[in-house]
Amino acid sequence: MKVTFPHLGNMYIPLKSFFECLEVDVVVPPACSKRTLELGIKYSPEFACLPLKINIGNYIEALEKGADTIIMAGGIGPCRFGYYAEVQREILKDAGYKFNMVVFDPPKGHLWELFKKLEMITNKKIYSYNNLIYAARLAWQKAKLLDELDMMACRARPREKFEGETDKFYKKSIKLIGDVMTLTGIKNIQKQIEIMFRDLILTNSDSPRIGLTGEIYTILEPFANLNIEKQLGEIGVEVHRSIYITDWVRHNLFPAFLKPREHKEFLDSSKPFINCFIGGHGQESIAYVAKCAKEGFNGIIQLLPFTCMPEIVAKSVLPSASRKYLMPAMTLVLDEHAAEAGLRTRIEAFVDMIKYKSEVQNENEMFIGH
């Protein structure tokens, strides 16, 4: 049995290590490329959102490489994601691929069922629960380190000594994290990476800070958002995300008593613009505007795939929220036709505007004195 799963940013590293710890063969789909997208578009429904299309491309490329079992997350709506797996299964079957699909659904996702499904994937191999716990811990530590790495890279990129050095180190670190297979090893690597990035930063100068918010897939998957973090970094902007992989895991997979408490307060800050859960991360998108305003960010960019339902609601109230919190905001709708050059022009204009705004503010403070 060879297991595969769709890409979501760097998620493949912890997943791969988790299954390899349980001695399951893993086929990681090739990194998302133009071909992935083309395959996805060819087989997917026209109005499905971008993540579904890229997923299909990932599956096909992984199946071509010999995978035979697809692991996918499920959901209970109202976002479309919860029904992805069913549609994707039909699409791939109709396209003539032979595979097995294991879907992890949260509503019935009691731990016991999770174990049963894992046992199925691991071919009913009897492994000790210690082994399972070790695998989960290792994957969790890797995911945490990867998120930290992303944060460090976003901080370093606008301040790097030599152009392109951050990306070089980033790639190196990814490889290090991917290769390590022990918990102690991770700690060592963490130190190594921290030192590497500390040396990289030239000055601690202030650069404008922009928050990325919106739909989780388009935030986390650089292929879907046309590498917006890197592009923003290159024009001297420090980028923060509204959600990281570990946040998603904490909110969705952890039992209730382990969930972070401040999350509810965070969600409440979306009022009065969005008063209740609207599916996906629509509520979080607006709550993050309030958070960024509190932390003194300079702007916010909302990302969403074309036709994403919760984010359309968020998008329609974003201008009002932006006015209330005096937070410049821009929305980028992404689909298979989005092009890097057009995106670059838009974010450059946005950053120019932000810089101009803070200059004016500084001058006012100097002359008027408040």
Added chain:
Amino acid sequence: MGGKVILFVICIVFNNMEIVGNKTVMRCINKIMKIGIPRALFYYYYFPLWEKFFKELEQEVILSNPTNKVTIKMGVEAAVDDACLPVKVFHGHVMDLAEKVDAIFIPRIVSIEPGRYICPKFLGLPEMIKFNLNDLPPIIDIKLDLYNKKASILEHFFKIGKFLNKSRAEVLKAYFVAIKNFAFYKNYIRLYRKIPTEVFNNEILNYDDNNFKTITNQSKPCFKVLLLGHPYNLYDDYISMNLIKKLKLYNVKIITYEMLSEKKIFQGAKKLSKEMFWTLGRNILGSAFYFLDNEKVDGIISVASFGCGPDSLVGELLERRVEKEYKLPFLYLNLDEHSGEAGFNTRLEAFFDILEGRLTSESNFSSLR
């Protein structure tokens, strides 16, 4: 001790002790209010219920004008450009009502049956309206959420009653009259296979069986077509470009999912490998599968609006299943504000040419996509 508890319960039941959480919900002072209901979205599903309820509470119900060029233009300008056509049209209807009424009824419809949602855009609809349109009268944006239990519907109506300054007893009475009327309306549609809007306009809903017979005398139709889609697309004559009237001209017997009982839809929906969590999507698929398995139809017309999230997956599943299992002519119509009527008519004509061709020819033609 026990007495206190009972007293508390009595307080809750008879005194208006619950809190209306939203600030926009203000208590009205005058007794008769003009309540505006936009003729869009869930109007096509719940109108008989809403109308009866408000009338029982002695309020005046005012509908917006049927969708027209102006409604669409206003809606498209006001709404966020990614929204689907029905949501844009809804904006237009609210603007149409804004100056005519004392309050606009835009309930936040989260879920209308346990375990299933409506599209996320409905969940945020009151906010979309409030923050995109200016100078609106108070909005009654009370939540209707039956996701956990069906009994929450009473709470929903109590809160509306609270807004109108009505006592719980009055609300309860109005609710029971309205819900009985609504059940009757639903049964009527199922029994006589009527299009909901025909029943709205004929106003035959007065418990009189004699009225039934007069309307059901019709000449025998030629084709039976399963018309699938969301009610707010199908029955809005402007959005659907008079689809239903045009089908009637072709002498078609139209079947929609409202004409099937929940039990039958449930039976059909069992064919899905995973329970569908959208009420409307499940109704569409469930009724289609039930109908195709149990009754003979000549063709299927599926209507969706451009950019509709649930339909992008529901339509895909439907099309694939129909193609694989039933081999029936299938017409997929996608509507948006730019749709041209000529192209629409041509596609409809082609579809009926195929239906006719299948009638005359011995062997069935391949299915149309």
